[in-house]
Amino acid sequence: EIVMTQSPATLSVSPGERATLSCRASQSVSSNLAWYQQKPGQAPRLLIYGASTRATGIPARFSGSGSGTEFTLTISSLQSEDFAVYYCQQYNNWPPLYTFGQGTKLEIK
Amino acid sequence: QVQLQESGPGLVKPSETLSLTCTVSGGSISSYYWSWIRQPPGKGLEWIGYIYYSGSTNYNPSLKSRVTISVDTSKNQFSLKLSSVTAADTAVYYCARGLPSVVRGVMGIYFDYWGQGTLVTVSS
Numbered sequence: 709e710i711v712m713t714q715s716p717a718t719l720s721v722s723p724g725e726r727a728t729l730s731c732r733a734s735q736s737v738s739s740n741l742a743w744y745q746q747k748p749g750q751a752p753r754l755l756i757y758g759a760s761t762r763a764t765g766i767p768a769r770f771s772g773s774g775s776g777t778e779f780t781l782t783i784s785s786l787q788s789e790d791f792a793v794y795y796c797q798q799y800n801n802w803p804p805l806y807t808f809g810q811g812t813k814l815e816i817k
Numbered sequence: 818q819v820q821l822q823e824s825g826p827g828l829v830k831p832s833e834t835l836s837l838t839c840t841v842s843g844g845s846i847s848s849y850y851w852s853w854i855r856q857p858p859g860k861g862l863e864w865i866g867y868i869y870y871s872g873s874t875n876y877n878p879s880l881k882s883r884v885t886i887s888v889d890t891s892k893n894q895f896s897l898k899l900s901s902v903t904a905a906d907t908a909v910y911y912c913a914r915g916l917p918s919v920v921r922g923v924m925g926i927y928f929d930y931w932g933q934g935t936l937v938t939v940s941s
Contacts, residue, residue: 750933751911751933797862798925801925
């Protein structure tokens with residue numbers, strides 16, 4: 709099983725500032741990595757796939773980078789609606805065993 | 818706009834079978850990979866398995882012995898059965914649409930549309 713480790717567990721950032729979230733895989737997942745945003749009581753929402761491609765309708769302030777085992781989600785100029793929990797997910801194994809990170813909670817500073 | 822909606826009992830007794838159905842609207846269930854994902858209260862996400870519209874399946878090895886996912890294309894629905902449940906199976910269960918990605922010969926899926934989720938509690 710590929711273990712996904714996200715850091716930090718909680719990130720406190722002020723509105724308007726930049727947030728940088730990290731995700732590390734226990735072995736290479738190439739660029740088969742997605743990022744999701746989850747708000748309380750809601751389903752996750754796809755933000756990024758292929759490590760760096762924004763999903764339909766996702767604002768340009770969200771960007772993803774990385775490949776192999778190290779990945780980053782950057783949110784430039786945080787808006788109030790961006791405070792949520794963010795998960796990374798790898799989808800690079802066969803037979804499939806897709807795994808998620810434990811999440812990073814982005815909170816208002 | 819594709820929408821997914823989970824339905825099924827919110828309370829299941831230990832040792833019984835959890836059964837949920839996901840109804841897809843706004844698009845056809847044909848093509849794509851249809852998955853179940855769960856989230857225990859206050860915890861992270863766990864992929865349970867998927868079914869391709871043709872009926873082929875893949876399951877999380879940790880749940881494989883207890884899981885069955887099926888599809889009914891005539892109703893635009895797919896379903897989850899999880900047998901011999903315990904309190905550890907208490908979670909919000911999501912259905913989701915999976916999009917395939919092939920990189921260097923490895924196919925995987927990520928999830929672009931999700932249902933709102935349904936809480937299933939295992940308790941006597």
